[in-house]
Amino acid sequence: QVQLVESGGGLVQPGGSLRLSCAARGFTLDNYAIGWFRQAPGKEREGVSCISRRGSSTYYTDSVKGRFTISRDNAKNTVYLQMNSLKPEDTAVYFCATRPSCLQPPRNVGQGTQVTVTA
Numbered sequence: 001q002v003q004l005v006e007s008g009g010g011l012v013q014p015g016g017s018l019r020l021s022c023a024a025r026g027f028t029l030d031n032y033a034i035g036w037f038r039q040a041p042g043k044e045r046e047g048v049s050c051i052s053r054r055g056s057s058t059y060y061t062d063s064v065k066g067r068f069t070i071s072r073d074n075a076k077n078t079v080y081l082q083m084n085s086l087k088p089e090d091t092a093v094y095f096c097a098t099r100p101s102c103l104q105p106p107r108n109v110g111q112g113t114q115v116t117v118t119a
Helices: none
Strands: 003-007 010-012 018-025 033-039 046-051 058-060 068-073 078-083 092-099 113-117
Touching (some): 003 092, 018 033, 018 092, 018 113, 033 068, 046 068, 046 078, 058 068, 078 092
Parallel strands (some): 010 113
Antiparallel strands (some): 003 018, 033 046, 033 092, 068 078
16 A cells, blocks of 8 residues: 655644654655645645655745755655744644655645644
């Protein structure tokens, strides 16, 4: 069964950090670019970051540039999103998804992990 499993979410104070993981089960991640998305209550899904198949190219939405870092370890079949200097507006469910490339729409999407930033 092809599956993406996100983990690492939680409750953190403003200014804190979390590292999200996106693990692939049943297939090899290095055949795909991987994107991170988020959706806050009452808001549309937003693309946060994307990393190319080999990790040579990365993309970030403006609101997270300089704070979030995407990386991948193809040997572990896992993609990471390091989130620093978290803000309350980063609160959302975070999803990872396979993409043929970072310029193309997502395909397989995981179940998501909740990130809550609050004092």
